[in-house]
Amino acid sequence: MGSGETSPTMVETHRSAIRPLGARPRAVLLDTPYAFQENAADISARARAYFARSVGLDVEVGGEVATADWVFSGPGSPTYALDRWLDSGTAAELRTRVRNRHGVTVLASAAACTAGVATVPVYEIYKVGAEPHWREGLDLLSPLGLQVVVIPHYDNAEGGTHDTRFCYLGERRLSRMEPELPDGTAVLGIDEHTAAVIDLTTDQVRVAGRGAVTIRRHGADLRLPAGLTLPLTELRHLTSGETTLPQAPPAPAEPPTPQTTLAELIQTHETRFTTALTANDPASACRAVLDLESDLVAWSADTEEDEGGVAQARQTLRHLITRLADHAQAARTLTTLTDALLHLRTDLRRSGDYPLADALRTALHTAGIHIDDTPTGPRWSIPRT
Structure with missing residues:
Protein backbone atom coordinates (compact mmCIF):
# COMPACT_ATOMS: atom_id res chain seq x y z
CA MET A 1 0.00 0.00 0.00
CA GLY A 2 1.26 3.44 -0.91
CA SER A 3 -0.43 5.12 2.09
CA GLY A 4 -3.79 5.31 3.85
CA GLU A 5 -3.33 1.85 5.34
CA THR A 6 -5.41 2.69 8.43
CA SER A 7 -7.88 5.05 6.76
CA PRO A 8 -11.44 4.50 5.50
CA THR A 9 -10.16 4.45 1.89
CA MET A 10 -8.45 1.10 2.41
CA VAL A 11 -11.08 -0.72 4.50
CA GLU A 12 -12.52 -2.77 1.65
CA THR A 13 -9.04 -3.70 0.39
CA HIS A 14 -8.19 -5.08 3.84
CA ARG A 15 -11.52 -6.89 4.11
CA SER A 16 -11.16 -8.58 0.73
CA ALA A 17 -7.66 -9.75 1.69
CA ILE A 18 -8.76 -11.45 4.92
CA ARG A 19 -11.93 -13.14 3.61
CA PRO A 20 -10.11 -16.33 2.55
CA LEU A 21 -8.49 -16.64 6.01
CA GLY A 22 -11.64 -17.88 7.72
CA ALA A 23 -12.86 -17.02 11.20
CA ARG A 24 -10.51 -15.56 13.84
CA PRO A 25 -7.24 -15.59 11.90
CA ARG A 26 -4.07 -14.95 13.89
CA ALA A 27 -3.09 -11.38 13.01
CA VAL A 28 0.24 -9.73 13.85
CA LEU A 29 1.14 -6.05 13.64
CA LEU A 30 4.88 -5.38 13.30
CA ASP A 31 5.44 -2.02 15.01
CA THR A 32 9.15 -1.96 14.15
CA PRO A 33 9.14 0.99 11.69
CA TYR A 34 7.85 3.41 14.37
CA ALA A 35 9.05 1.62 17.52
CA PHE A 36 11.59 4.38 18.21
CA GLN A 37 8.89 7.08 18.39
CA GLU A 38 7.68 8.36 21.76
CA ASN A 39 4.07 7.83 20.67
CA ALA A 40 4.62 4.26 19.45
CA ALA A 41 2.11 2.82 21.91
CA ASP A 42 -0.55 5.29 20.75
CA ILE A 43 0.07 4.44 17.07
CA SER A 44 -0.29 0.75 17.84
CA ALA A 45 -3.49 1.33 19.83
CA ARG A 46 -5.05 3.34 17.00
CA ALA A 47 -4.06 0.71 14.43
CA ARG A 48 -5.50 -2.10 16.57
CA ALA A 49 -8.74 -0.13 17.00
CA TYR A 50 -8.97 0.47 13.25
CA PHE A 51 -8.52 -3.18 12.33
CA ALA A 52 -10.93 -4.33 15.04
CA ARG A 53 -13.67 -1.82 14.25
CA SER A 54 -13.40 -1.46 10.47
CA VAL A 55 -11.88 -4.73 9.27
CA GLY A 56 -12.91 -7.24 11.92
CA LEU A 57 -9.41 -8.31 12.93
CA ASP A 58 -8.16 -8.83 16.47
CA VAL A 59 -4.53 -7.79 16.05
CA GLU A 60 -1.61 -8.55 18.38
CA VAL A 61 1.43 -6.26 18.40
CA GLY A 62 4.70 -8.06 17.67
CA GLY A 63 5.19 -11.79 17.88
CA GLU A 64 6.26 -14.57 15.55
CA VAL A 65 5.27 -13.92 11.95
CA ALA A 66 6.30 -17.00 9.96
CA THR A 67 3.09 -18.91 10.68
CA ALA A 68 0.74 -15.97 11.34
CA ASP A 69 -2.32 -15.85 9.10
CA TRP A 70 -1.99 -12.09 8.57
CA VAL A 71 0.99 -9.78 9.07
CA PHE A 72 0.93 -6.01 8.75
CA SER A 73 3.52 -3.26 9.00
CA GLY A 74 3.21 0.38 8.10
CA PRO A 75 4.51 3.91 8.76
CA GLY A 76 7.81 5.01 10.28
CA SER A 77 11.41 4.69 9.13
CA PRO A 78 12.22 2.09 6.45
CA THR A 79 15.86 1.77 7.47
CA TYR A 80 15.12 1.51 11.19
CA ALA A 81 12.78 -1.39 10.47
CA LEU A 82 15.16 -2.96 7.94
CA ASP A 83 18.12 -3.02 10.33
CA ARG A 84 16.12 -4.68 13.08
CA TRP A 85 14.37 -7.17 10.84
CA LEU A 86 17.68 -8.28 9.34
CA ASP A 87 19.27 -8.66 12.78
CA SER A 88 16.33 -10.45 14.40
CA GLY A 89 15.43 -13.00 11.76
CA THR A 90 12.11 -11.32 10.97
CA ALA A 91 13.40 -10.63 7.45
CA ALA A 92 13.88 -14.36 6.86
CA GLU A 93 10.41 -15.08 8.25
CA LEU A 94 8.84 -12.54 5.89
CA ARG A 95 10.69 -14.05 2.93
CA THR A 96 9.50 -17.52 3.95
CA ARG A 97 5.89 -16.35 4.04
CA VAL A 98 6.06 -15.09 0.46
CA ARG A 99 8.09 -18.03 -0.85
CA ASN A 100 5.65 -20.52 0.69
CA ARG A 101 2.65 -18.44 -0.36
CA HIS A 102 1.41 -18.47 3.22
CA GLY A 103 -1.30 -16.18 4.56
CA VAL A 104 -1.57 -12.44 3.91
CA THR A 105 1.34 -10.01 4.21
CA VAL A 106 0.58 -6.27 4.09
CA LEU A 107 3.45 -3.81 3.83
CA ALA A 108 2.42 -0.18 3.64
CA SER A 109 4.08 3.23 3.51
CA ALA A 110 7.56 2.97 5.12
CA ALA A 111 7.38 -0.81 5.40
CA ALA A 112 6.55 -1.07 1.69
CA CYS A 113 9.88 0.63 0.92
CA THR A 114 11.69 -2.45 2.26
CA ALA A 115 9.97 -5.03 0.03
CA GLY A 116 12.18 -4.82 -3.06
CA VAL A 117 15.83 -5.46 -3.90
CA ALA A 118 16.72 -2.01 -2.56
CA THR A 119 15.18 0.42 -0.10
CA VAL A 120 14.71 4.20 -0.23
CA PRO A 121 16.24 5.62 2.99
CA VAL A 122 13.72 8.44 2.98
CA TYR A 123 14.41 9.78 6.48
CA GLU A 124 18.13 10.07 5.82
CA ILE A 125 17.74 11.72 2.40
CA TYR A 126 14.68 13.93 2.79
CA LYS A 127 14.87 14.88 6.47
CA VAL A 128 18.58 14.66 7.29
CA GLY A 129 20.10 15.69 3.96
CA ALA A 130 22.14 12.58 3.15
CA GLU A 131 23.32 12.10 -0.42
CA PRO A 132 20.78 10.13 -2.49
CA HIS A 133 21.54 6.42 -2.17
CA TRP A 134 19.89 3.02 -1.84
CA ARG A 135 19.98 0.60 1.04
CA GLU A 136 19.60 -3.13 0.68
CA GLY A 137 16.03 -4.39 0.69
CA LEU A 138 14.27 -7.45 2.03
CA ASP A 139 13.85 -8.62 -1.57
CA LEU A 140 10.52 -10.30 -0.85
CA LEU A 141 9.38 -10.13 -4.46
CA SER A 142 12.23 -11.88 -6.28
CA PRO A 143 10.70 -15.32 -5.51
CA LEU A 144 7.71 -14.07 -7.52
CA GLY A 145 9.94 -13.14 -10.45
CA LEU A 146 9.77 -9.41 -9.73
CA GLN A 147 13.13 -7.63 -9.57
CA VAL A 148 11.88 -4.25 -8.41
CA VAL A 149 12.24 -1.53 -5.84
CA VAL A 150 8.97 -0.47 -4.24
CA ILE A 151 8.34 3.25 -3.81
CA PRO A 152 5.16 4.18 -1.89
CA HIS A 153 3.73 7.73 -1.69
CA TYR A 154 4.54 7.81 -5.40
CA ASP A 155 2.22 10.70 -6.26
CA ASN A 156 2.81 12.70 -3.07
CA ALA A 157 2.20 16.42 -3.56
CA GLU A 158 2.79 17.84 -0.09
CA GLY A 159 5.80 19.88 -1.19
CA GLY A 160 3.73 22.44 -3.05
CA THR A 161 6.62 24.53 -4.37
CA HIS A 162 9.06 21.59 -4.48
CA ASP A 163 8.83 18.07 -5.85
CA THR A 164 7.90 15.46 -3.22
CA ARG A 165 6.77 12.71 -5.55
CA PHE A 166 8.36 9.26 -5.33
CA CYS A 167 8.28 9.05 -1.51
CA TYR A 168 9.67 12.59 -1.11
CA LEU A 169 12.64 11.98 -3.43
CA GLY A 170 11.41 14.08 -6.34
CA GLU A 171 12.43 13.60 -9.96
CA ARG A 172 15.94 15.01 -9.58
CA ARG A 173 16.98 12.59 -6.84
CA LEU A 174 15.24 9.54 -8.30
CA SER A 175 16.82 10.11 -11.73
CA ARG A 176 20.20 10.29 -10.04
CA MET A 177 19.61 7.09 -8.07
CA GLU A 178 18.15 4.88 -10.82
CA PRO A 179 21.47 4.12 -12.57
CA GLU A 180 22.78 2.71 -9.28
CA LEU A 181 20.18 -0.06 -9.25
CA PRO A 182 21.18 -3.59 -10.30
CA ASP A 183 20.71 -4.26 -14.00
CA GLY A 184 17.17 -5.22 -14.91
CA THR A 185 15.62 -3.61 -11.82
CA ALA A 186 12.44 -1.60 -12.27
CA VAL A 187 10.72 0.86 -9.98
CA LEU A 188 7.27 -0.19 -8.79
CA GLY A 189 5.61 3.03 -7.63
CA ILE A 190 2.42 2.90 -5.58
CA ASP A 191 0.29 6.02 -5.29
CA GLU A 192 -1.15 7.21 -1.99
CA HIS A 193 -4.38 5.50 -0.92
CA THR A 194 -3.62 2.77 -3.45
CA ALA A 195 -2.61 -0.89 -3.18
CA ALA A 196 -0.92 -3.41 -5.44
CA VAL A 197 -2.62 -6.66 -4.42
CA ILE A 198 -0.67 -9.75 -5.52
CA ASP A 199 -2.91 -12.80 -5.19
CA LEU A 200 -0.69 -15.88 -5.03
CA THR A 201 -3.65 -18.26 -5.22
CA THR A 202 -4.65 -16.98 -8.66
CA ASP A 203 -1.31 -15.49 -9.77
CA GLN A 204 -3.03 -12.20 -10.51
CA VAL A 205 -2.25 -8.60 -9.61
CA ARG A 206 -4.98 -6.08 -8.85
CA VAL A 207 -4.68 -2.31 -8.43
CA ALA A 208 -7.03 -1.16 -5.67
CA GLY A 209 -7.81 2.25 -4.22
CA ARG A 210 -7.90 5.68 -5.83
CA GLY A 211 -4.58 6.06 -7.67
CA ALA A 212 -2.31 3.93 -9.82
CA VAL A 213 0.67 1.61 -9.72
CA THR A 214 3.53 2.79 -11.94
CA ILE A 215 6.24 0.70 -13.56
CA ARG A 216 9.28 2.87 -14.25
CA ARG A 217 12.44 1.89 -16.10
CA HIS A 218 15.18 4.29 -17.24
CA GLY A 219 12.88 7.30 -16.83
CA ALA A 220 10.04 5.78 -18.90
CA ASP A 221 6.93 4.73 -17.05
CA LEU A 222 3.62 2.92 -17.43
CA ARG A 223 0.71 3.67 -15.10
CA LEU A 224 -1.60 0.82 -14.19
CA PRO A 225 -4.88 2.46 -13.08
CA ALA A 226 -7.05 1.49 -10.14
CA GLY A 227 -9.54 -1.23 -11.05
CA LEU A 228 -7.06 -3.04 -13.32
CA THR A 229 -6.37 -6.76 -12.88
CA LEU A 230 -3.58 -8.46 -14.83
CA PRO A 231 -1.75 -11.79 -14.66
CA LEU A 232 1.36 -11.89 -12.51
CA THR A 233 3.23 -13.14 -15.58
CA GLU A 234 2.37 -9.89 -17.37
CA LEU A 235 3.67 -7.80 -14.47
CA ARG A 236 6.91 -9.83 -14.59
CA HIS A 237 7.12 -9.13 -18.31
CA LEU A 238 6.55 -5.39 -17.84
CA THR A 239 9.15 -5.07 -15.05
CA SER A 240 11.79 -7.36 -16.57
CA GLY A 241 13.49 -4.81 -18.78
CA GLU A 242 13.44 -7.19 -21.73
CA THR A 243 11.00 -5.07 -23.74
CA THR A 244 10.10 -1.41 -24.14
CA LEU A 245 7.22 -0.29 -21.95
CA PRO A 246 4.02 0.24 -23.98
CA GLN A 247 2.82 3.81 -24.37
CA ALA A 248 -0.77 3.17 -23.27
CA PRO A 249 -1.75 1.39 -20.07
CA PRO A 250 -4.15 -1.56 -20.11
CA ALA A 251 -7.74 -0.54 -19.48
CA PRO A 252 -9.40 -1.56 -16.20
CA ALA A 253 -12.11 -4.17 -16.49
CA GLU A 254 -14.39 -1.76 -14.61
CA PRO A 255 -13.97 1.77 -13.25
CA PRO A 256 -12.83 1.90 -9.63
CA THR A 257 -15.13 3.10 -6.87
CA PRO A 258 -14.29 6.77 -6.18
CA GLN A 259 -12.33 7.23 -2.97
CA THR A 260 -12.16 10.44 -0.95
CA THR A 261 -9.25 11.33 1.30
Whole structure:
Protein backbone atom coordinates (compact mmCIF):
# COMPACT_ATOMS: atom_id res chain seq x y z
CA MET A 1 0.00 0.00 0.00
CA GLY A 2 1.26 3.44 -0.91
CA SER A 3 -0.43 5.12 2.09
CA GLY A 4 -3.79 5.31 3.85
CA GLU A 5 -3.33 1.85 5.34
CA THR A 6 -5.41 2.69 8.43
CA SER A 7 -7.88 5.05 6.76
CA PRO A 8 -11.44 4.50 5.50
CA THR A 9 -10.16 4.45 1.89
CA MET A 10 -8.45 1.10 2.41
CA VAL A 11 -11.08 -0.72 4.50
CA GLU A 12 -12.52 -2.77 1.65
CA THR A 13 -9.04 -3.70 0.39
CA HIS A 14 -8.19 -5.08 3.84
CA ARG A 15 -11.52 -6.89 4.11
CA SER A 16 -11.16 -8.58 0.73
CA ALA A 17 -7.66 -9.75 1.69
CA ILE A 18 -8.76 -11.45 4.92
CA ARG A 19 -11.93 -13.14 3.61
CA PRO A 20 -10.11 -16.33 2.55
CA LEU A 21 -8.49 -16.64 6.01
CA GLY A 22 -11.64 -17.88 7.72
CA ALA A 23 -12.86 -17.02 11.20
CA ARG A 24 -10.51 -15.56 13.84
CA PRO A 25 -7.24 -15.59 11.90
CA ARG A 26 -4.07 -14.95 13.89
CA ALA A 27 -3.09 -11.38 13.01
CA VAL A 28 0.24 -9.73 13.85
CA LEU A 29 1.14 -6.05 13.64
CA LEU A 30 4.88 -5.38 13.30
CA ASP A 31 5.44 -2.02 15.01
CA THR A 32 9.15 -1.96 14.15
CA PRO A 33 9.14 0.99 11.69
CA TYR A 34 7.85 3.41 14.37
CA ALA A 35 9.05 1.62 17.52
CA PHE A 36 11.59 4.38 18.21
CA GLN A 37 8.89 7.08 18.39
CA GLU A 38 7.68 8.36 21.76
CA ASN A 39 4.07 7.83 20.67
CA ALA A 40 4.62 4.26 19.45
CA ALA A 41 2.11 2.82 21.91
CA ASP A 42 -0.55 5.29 20.75
CA ILE A 43 0.07 4.44 17.07
CA SER A 44 -0.29 0.75 17.84
CA ALA A 45 -3.49 1.33 19.83
CA ARG A 46 -5.05 3.34 17.00
CA ALA A 47 -4.06 0.71 14.43
CA ARG A 48 -5.50 -2.10 16.57
CA ALA A 49 -8.74 -0.13 17.00
CA TYR A 50 -8.97 0.47 13.25
CA PHE A 51 -8.52 -3.18 12.33
CA ALA A 52 -10.93 -4.33 15.04
CA ARG A 53 -13.67 -1.82 14.25
CA SER A 54 -13.40 -1.46 10.47
CA VAL A 55 -11.88 -4.73 9.27
CA GLY A 56 -12.91 -7.24 11.92
CA LEU A 57 -9.41 -8.31 12.93
CA ASP A 58 -8.16 -8.83 16.47
CA VAL A 59 -4.53 -7.79 16.05
CA GLU A 60 -1.61 -8.55 18.38
CA VAL A 61 1.43 -6.26 18.40
CA GLY A 62 4.70 -8.06 17.67
CA GLY A 63 5.19 -11.79 17.88
CA GLU A 64 6.26 -14.57 15.55
CA VAL A 65 5.27 -13.92 11.95
CA ALA A 66 6.30 -17.00 9.96
CA THR A 67 3.09 -18.91 10.68
CA ALA A 68 0.74 -15.97 11.34
CA ASP A 69 -2.32 -15.85 9.10
CA TRP A 70 -1.99 -12.09 8.57
CA VAL A 71 0.99 -9.78 9.07
CA PHE A 72 0.93 -6.01 8.75
CA SER A 73 3.52 -3.26 9.00
CA GLY A 74 3.21 0.38 8.10
CA PRO A 75 4.51 3.91 8.76
CA GLY A 76 7.81 5.01 10.28
CA SER A 77 11.41 4.69 9.13
CA PRO A 78 12.22 2.09 6.45
CA THR A 79 15.86 1.77 7.47
CA TYR A 80 15.12 1.51 11.19
CA ALA A 81 12.78 -1.39 10.47
CA LEU A 82 15.16 -2.96 7.94
CA ASP A 83 18.12 -3.02 10.33
CA ARG A 84 16.12 -4.68 13.08
CA TRP A 85 14.37 -7.17 10.84
CA LEU A 86 17.68 -8.28 9.34
CA ASP A 87 19.27 -8.66 12.78
CA SER A 88 16.33 -10.45 14.40
CA GLY A 89 15.43 -13.00 11.76
CA THR A 90 12.11 -11.32 10.97
CA ALA A 91 13.40 -10.63 7.45
CA ALA A 92 13.88 -14.36 6.86
CA GLU A 93 10.41 -15.08 8.25
CA LEU A 94 8.84 -12.54 5.89
CA ARG A 95 10.69 -14.05 2.93
CA THR A 96 9.50 -17.52 3.95
CA ARG A 97 5.89 -16.35 4.04
CA VAL A 98 6.06 -15.09 0.46
CA ARG A 99 8.09 -18.03 -0.85
CA ASN A 100 5.65 -20.52 0.69
CA ARG A 101 2.65 -18.44 -0.36
CA HIS A 102 1.41 -18.47 3.22
CA GLY A 103 -1.30 -16.18 4.56
CA VAL A 104 -1.57 -12.44 3.91
CA THR A 105 1.34 -10.01 4.21
CA VAL A 106 0.58 -6.27 4.09
CA LEU A 107 3.45 -3.81 3.83
CA ALA A 108 2.42 -0.18 3.64
CA SER A 109 4.08 3.23 3.51
CA ALA A 110 7.56 2.97 5.12
CA ALA A 111 7.38 -0.81 5.40
CA ALA A 112 6.55 -1.07 1.69
CA CYS A 113 9.88 0.63 0.92
CA THR A 114 11.69 -2.45 2.26
CA ALA A 115 9.97 -5.03 0.03
CA GLY A 116 12.18 -4.82 -3.06
CA VAL A 117 15.83 -5.46 -3.90
CA ALA A 118 16.72 -2.01 -2.56
CA THR A 119 15.18 0.42 -0.10
CA VAL A 120 14.71 4.20 -0.23
CA PRO A 121 16.24 5.62 2.99
CA VAL A 122 13.72 8.44 2.98
CA TYR A 123 14.41 9.78 6.48
CA GLU A 124 18.13 10.07 5.82
CA ILE A 125 17.74 11.72 2.40
CA TYR A 126 14.68 13.93 2.79
CA LYS A 127 14.87 14.88 6.47
CA VAL A 128 18.58 14.66 7.29
CA GLY A 129 20.10 15.69 3.96
CA ALA A 130 22.14 12.58 3.15
CA GLU A 131 23.32 12.10 -0.42
CA PRO A 132 20.78 10.13 -2.49
CA HIS A 133 21.54 6.42 -2.17
CA TRP A 134 19.89 3.02 -1.84
CA ARG A 135 19.98 0.60 1.04
CA GLU A 136 19.60 -3.13 0.68
CA GLY A 137 16.03 -4.39 0.69
CA LEU A 138 14.27 -7.45 2.03
CA ASP A 139 13.85 -8.62 -1.57
CA LEU A 140 10.52 -10.30 -0.85
CA LEU A 141 9.38 -10.13 -4.46
CA SER A 142 12.23 -11.88 -6.28
CA PRO A 143 10.70 -15.32 -5.51
CA LEU A 144 7.71 -14.07 -7.52
CA GLY A 145 9.94 -13.14 -10.45
CA LEU A 146 9.77 -9.41 -9.73
CA GLN A 147 13.13 -7.63 -9.57
CA VAL A 148 11.88 -4.25 -8.41
CA VAL A 149 12.24 -1.53 -5.84
CA VAL A 150 8.97 -0.47 -4.24
CA ILE A 151 8.34 3.25 -3.81
CA PRO A 152 5.16 4.18 -1.89
CA HIS A 153 3.73 7.73 -1.69
CA TYR A 154 4.54 7.81 -5.40
CA ASP A 155 2.22 10.70 -6.26
CA ASN A 156 2.81 12.70 -3.07
CA ALA A 157 2.20 16.42 -3.56
CA GLU A 158 2.79 17.84 -0.09
CA GLY A 159 5.80 19.88 -1.19
CA GLY A 160 3.73 22.44 -3.05
CA THR A 161 6.62 24.53 -4.37
CA HIS A 162 9.06 21.59 -4.48
CA ASP A 163 8.83 18.07 -5.85
CA THR A 164 7.90 15.46 -3.22
CA ARG A 165 6.77 12.71 -5.55
CA PHE A 166 8.36 9.26 -5.33
CA CYS A 167 8.28 9.05 -1.51
CA TYR A 168 9.67 12.59 -1.11
CA LEU A 169 12.64 11.98 -3.43
CA GLY A 170 11.41 14.08 -6.34
CA GLU A 171 12.43 13.60 -9.96
CA ARG A 172 15.94 15.01 -9.58
CA ARG A 173 16.98 12.59 -6.84
CA LEU A 174 15.24 9.54 -8.30
CA SER A 175 16.82 10.11 -11.73
CA ARG A 176 20.20 10.29 -10.04
CA MET A 177 19.61 7.09 -8.07
CA GLU A 178 18.15 4.88 -10.82
CA PRO A 179 21.47 4.12 -12.57
CA GLU A 180 22.78 2.71 -9.28
CA LEU A 181 20.18 -0.06 -9.25
CA PRO A 182 21.18 -3.59 -10.30
CA ASP A 183 20.71 -4.26 -14.00
CA GLY A 184 17.17 -5.22 -14.91
CA THR A 185 15.62 -3.61 -11.82
CA ALA A 186 12.44 -1.60 -12.27
CA VAL A 187 10.72 0.86 -9.98
CA LEU A 188 7.27 -0.19 -8.79
CA GLY A 189 5.61 3.03 -7.63
CA ILE A 190 2.42 2.90 -5.58
CA ASP A 191 0.29 6.02 -5.29
CA GLU A 192 -1.15 7.21 -1.99
CA HIS A 193 -4.38 5.50 -0.92
CA THR A 194 -3.62 2.77 -3.45
CA ALA A 195 -2.61 -0.89 -3.18
CA ALA A 196 -0.92 -3.41 -5.44
CA VAL A 197 -2.62 -6.66 -4.42
CA ILE A 198 -0.67 -9.75 -5.52
CA ASP A 199 -2.91 -12.80 -5.19
CA LEU A 200 -0.69 -15.88 -5.03
CA THR A 201 -3.65 -18.26 -5.22
CA THR A 202 -4.65 -16.98 -8.66
CA ASP A 203 -1.31 -15.49 -9.77
CA GLN A 204 -3.03 -12.20 -10.51
CA VAL A 205 -2.25 -8.60 -9.61
CA ARG A 206 -4.98 -6.08 -8.85
CA VAL A 207 -4.68 -2.31 -8.43
CA ALA A 208 -7.03 -1.16 -5.67
CA GLY A 209 -7.81 2.25 -4.22
CA ARG A 210 -7.90 5.68 -5.83
CA GLY A 211 -4.58 6.06 -7.67
CA ALA A 212 -2.31 3.93 -9.82
CA VAL A 213 0.67 1.61 -9.72
CA THR A 214 3.53 2.79 -11.94
CA ILE A 215 6.24 0.70 -13.56
CA ARG A 216 9.28 2.87 -14.25
CA ARG A 217 12.44 1.89 -16.10
CA HIS A 218 15.18 4.29 -17.24
CA GLY A 219 12.88 7.30 -16.83
CA ALA A 220 10.04 5.78 -18.90
CA ASP A 221 6.93 4.73 -17.05
CA LEU A 222 3.62 2.92 -17.43
CA ARG A 223 0.71 3.67 -15.10
CA LEU A 224 -1.60 0.82 -14.19
CA PRO A 225 -4.88 2.46 -13.08
CA ALA A 226 -7.05 1.49 -10.14
CA GLY A 227 -9.54 -1.23 -11.05
CA LEU A 228 -7.06 -3.04 -13.32
CA THR A 229 -6.37 -6.76 -12.88
CA LEU A 230 -3.58 -8.46 -14.83
CA PRO A 231 -1.75 -11.79 -14.66
CA LEU A 232 1.36 -11.89 -12.51
CA THR A 233 3.23 -13.14 -15.58
CA GLU A 234 2.37 -9.89 -17.37
CA LEU A 235 3.67 -7.80 -14.47
CA ARG A 236 6.91 -9.83 -14.59
CA HIS A 237 7.12 -9.13 -18.31
CA LEU A 238 6.55 -5.39 -17.84
CA THR A 239 9.15 -5.07 -15.05
CA SER A 240 11.79 -7.36 -16.57
CA GLY A 241 13.49 -4.81 -18.78
CA GLU A 242 13.44 -7.19 -21.73
CA THR A 243 11.00 -5.07 -23.74
CA THR A 244 10.10 -1.41 -24.14
CA LEU A 245 7.22 -0.29 -21.95
CA PRO A 246 4.02 0.24 -23.98
CA GLN A 247 2.82 3.81 -24.37
CA ALA A 248 -0.77 3.17 -23.27
CA PRO A 249 -1.75 1.39 -20.07
CA PRO A 250 -4.15 -1.56 -20.11
CA ALA A 251 -7.74 -0.54 -19.48
CA PRO A 252 -9.40 -1.56 -16.20
CA ALA A 253 -12.11 -4.17 -16.49
CA GLU A 254 -14.39 -1.76 -14.61
CA PRO A 255 -13.97 1.77 -13.25
CA PRO A 256 -12.83 1.90 -9.63
CA THR A 257 -15.13 3.10 -6.87
CA PRO A 258 -14.29 6.77 -6.18
CA GLN A 259 -12.33 7.23 -2.97
CA THR A 260 -12.16 10.44 -0.95
CA THR A 261 -9.25 11.33 1.30
CA LEU A 262 -9.49 13.21 4.58
CA ALA A 263 -7.73 16.21 3.02
CA GLU A 264 -10.48 16.43 0.40
CA LEU A 265 -13.18 16.08 3.03
CA ILE A 266 -11.63 18.89 5.08
CA GLN A 267 -11.67 21.18 2.04
CA THR A 268 -15.28 20.28 1.20
CA HIS A 269 -16.58 20.96 4.70
CA GLU A 270 -14.61 24.20 5.04
CA THR A 271 -16.01 25.44 1.71
CA ARG A 272 -19.56 24.52 2.79
CA PHE A 273 -19.02 26.35 6.08
CA THR A 274 -17.74 29.54 4.44
CA THR A 275 -20.55 29.52 1.88
CA ALA A 276 -23.13 29.11 4.65
CA LEU A 277 -21.75 32.00 6.73
CA THR A 278 -21.58 34.22 3.66
CA ALA A 279 -25.26 33.43 3.04
CA ASN A 280 -26.05 34.13 6.73
CA ASP A 281 -27.12 30.51 7.18
CA PRO A 282 -25.71 29.48 10.59
CA ALA A 283 -27.70 26.22 10.60
CA SER A 284 -25.92 24.99 7.46
CA ALA A 285 -22.60 26.20 8.88
CA CYS A 286 -23.24 24.11 12.01
CA ARG A 287 -24.04 21.08 9.85
CA ALA A 288 -20.70 21.50 8.05
CA VAL A 289 -18.89 21.56 11.42
CA LEU A 290 -20.75 18.46 12.62
CA ASP A 291 -20.02 16.61 9.35
CA LEU A 292 -16.33 17.43 9.71
CA GLU A 293 -16.38 16.13 13.27
CA SER A 294 -18.08 12.92 12.07
CA ASP A 295 -15.39 12.37 9.42
CA LEU A 296 -12.70 13.13 11.99
CA VAL A 297 -14.05 10.30 14.15
CA ALA A 298 -14.11 7.95 11.15
CA TRP A 299 -10.46 8.77 10.37
CA SER A 300 -9.27 8.88 13.98
CA ALA A 301 -7.36 5.57 13.68
CA ASP A 302 -5.29 6.82 10.73
CA THR A 303 -1.63 6.51 11.73
CA GLU A 304 -0.26 8.59 8.85
CA GLU A 305 0.99 12.07 9.71
CA ASP A 306 0.96 13.48 6.17
CA GLU A 307 -0.58 16.74 5.03
CA GLY A 308 -4.33 16.52 5.30
CA GLY A 309 -4.23 14.08 8.20
CA VAL A 310 -6.14 13.91 11.46
CA ALA A 311 -4.07 16.68 13.08
CA GLN A 312 -4.99 19.10 10.30
CA ALA A 313 -8.66 18.09 10.58
CA ARG A 314 -8.61 18.92 14.30
CA GLN A 315 -7.03 22.31 13.59
CA THR A 316 -9.67 23.04 10.96
CA LEU A 317 -12.46 21.95 13.29
CA ARG A 318 -11.24 24.32 16.03
CA HIS A 319 -10.89 27.13 13.48
CA LEU A 320 -14.45 26.66 12.18
CA ILE A 321 -15.88 26.56 15.71
CA THR A 322 -14.06 29.82 16.50
CA ARG A 323 -15.44 31.42 13.35
CA LEU A 324 -18.92 30.20 14.23
CA ALA A 325 -18.60 31.75 17.70
CA ASP A 326 -17.41 35.03 16.18
CA HIS A 327 -20.36 34.94 13.81
CA ALA A 328 -22.75 34.35 16.71
CA GLN A 329 -21.25 37.27 18.63
CA ALA A 330 -21.56 39.48 15.56
CA ALA A 331 -25.18 38.35 15.17
CA ARG A 332 -25.92 39.28 18.80
CA THR A 333 -24.34 42.71 18.28
CA LEU A 334 -26.35 43.19 15.08
CA THR A 335 -29.56 42.22 16.85
CA THR A 336 -28.94 44.69 19.67
CA LEU A 337 -28.12 47.52 17.26
CA THR A 338 -30.99 46.81 14.85
CA ASP A 339 -33.57 46.51 17.64
CA ALA A 340 -32.41 49.87 19.02
CA LEU A 341 -32.73 51.51 15.59
CA LEU A 342 -36.23 50.08 15.13
CA HIS A 343 -37.27 51.50 18.49
CA LEU A 344 -35.89 54.88 17.36
CA ARG A 345 -37.82 54.60 14.06
CA THR A 346 -41.03 53.80 15.97
CA ASP A 347 -40.52 56.86 18.19
CA LEU A 348 -39.90 59.04 15.11
CA ARG A 349 -43.12 57.85 13.49
CA ARG A 350 -45.10 58.44 16.68
CA SER A 351 -43.79 62.00 16.81
CA GLY A 352 -44.75 62.54 13.14
CA ASP A 353 -41.19 62.72 11.80
CA TYR A 354 -41.93 60.39 8.88
CA PRO A 355 -39.18 61.64 6.52
CA LEU A 356 -36.48 60.82 9.09
CA ALA A 357 -38.14 57.48 9.91
CA ASP A 358 -38.21 56.60 6.20
CA ALA A 359 -34.59 57.66 5.83
CA LEU A 360 -33.68 55.32 8.69
CA ARG A 361 -35.60 52.47 7.01
CA THR A 362 -33.75 53.15 3.72
CA ALA A 363 -30.40 53.13 5.50
CA LEU A 364 -31.21 49.78 7.11
CA HIS A 365 -32.30 48.39 3.73
CA THR A 366 -29.04 49.58 2.17
CA ALA A 367 -27.21 47.66 4.91
CA GLY A 368 -29.09 44.50 3.92
CA ILE A 369 -31.74 44.59 6.65
CA HIS A 370 -35.33 44.23 5.44
CA ILE A 371 -38.12 45.84 7.54
CA ASP A 372 -41.72 44.57 7.58
CA ASP A 373 -44.32 46.68 9.34
CA THR A 374 -46.86 44.26 10.82
CA PRO A 375 -49.97 44.80 13.01
CA THR A 376 -47.90 43.73 16.02
CA GLY A 377 -44.98 46.00 15.20
CA PRO A 378 -41.98 46.14 12.88
CA ARG A 379 -39.92 43.01 12.20
CA TRP A 380 -36.56 42.79 10.56
CA SER A 381 -34.72 40.08 8.65
CA ILE A 382 -31.67 39.60 6.48
CA PRO A 383 -32.73 37.95 3.20
CA ARG A 384 -30.47 35.09 2.07
CA THR A 385 -28.66 35.68 -1.19
